[in-house]
């Protein structure tokens with residue numbers, strides 16, 4: 001009887017109603033989730049930094065082993081790089097002495113005969129001025145941007161012109177007939193450039209449409225590119241003008257080349273800073289015509305227009 005009374009007094013077992021326990025949303029609370037781990041890590045890092053700050057020592061000082069380098073080679077490289085940067089800072093920086101209103105950038109178009117120099121200059125002039133220029137006599141200066149004027153000069157195929165232009169050109173467009181390959185003139189010009197401070201040089205491959213086989217075209221482009229890189233420097237810019245249509249190069253390719261020239265930055269050259277020069281791009285004879293008529297060999301008064309590029 002007593003036993004029965006005890007059982008009646010005891011609470012009855014009740015089923016759990018929570019969904020977690022019914023199995024549908026059961027989550028093992030003992031396993032930490034990635035979020036929880038992240039949170040813990042962050043809390044620990046904060047605590048560590050606070051501790052370090054309070055002690056007045058950094059985490060690196062506190063636990064140097066954790067910050068020791070893993071690879072001796074990598075550490076050596078890092079050290080060498082740091083030293084290089086420090087030594088570089090010790091050099092006297094190159095002073096850019098270009099005036100506020102700089103003279104036009106001089107672009108020399110160099111290459112063997114019949115390679116397409118005149119056509120290229122004409123196309124570039126047409127692109128920026130929207131006016132075709134049929135006859136090109138001497139240097140042509142055009143405006144390429146808000147702050148950039150460019151003078152194009154075609155280089156004659158003689159050594160004197162090459163030497164003169166190598167001394168004054170800011171940028172050289174080195175044209176090469178891809179169906180023929182690099183010619184002697186190109187190597188000659190590069191040698192001349194080398195002793196005159198080496199201006200910026202960009203290669204332009206023309207007559208690519210003469211190579212009909214696509215496989216040959218691909219290999220030619222590749223070989224010429226690598227040959228060009230060995231002569232200038234690996235990675236030197238080389239443009240491809242893949243064909244001519246109605247006497248003009250493809251508009252897109254010319255646009256690309258023009259854009260490249262218009263935004264190009266020029267480093268001041270050491271050689272130029274010690275060799276001032278005057279570039280006359282226009283010449284006018286002011287002598288009295290009557291005097292010339294009387295004596296064709298009389299002394300002449302000549303007026304030269306151009307820019308003095310003087311570096312004090």
Ligand SMILES: Nc1nc2c(ncn2[C@@H]2O[C@H](COP(=O)(O)OP(=O)(O)OP(=O)(O)O)[C@@H](O)[C@H]2O)c(=O)[nH]1
Nearest residue numbers: 112113114115116117118119206207208243244247
């Ligand atoms: N098929 C083809 N013909 C071209 C290409 N580039 C130029 N030409 C032609 O080659 C000929 C010579 O071009 P020019 O621009 O006069 O060459 P140049 O280098 O100024 O010649 P010189 O002033 O005599 O040294 C022209 O008839 C052009 O149409 C090209 O990529 N493909």
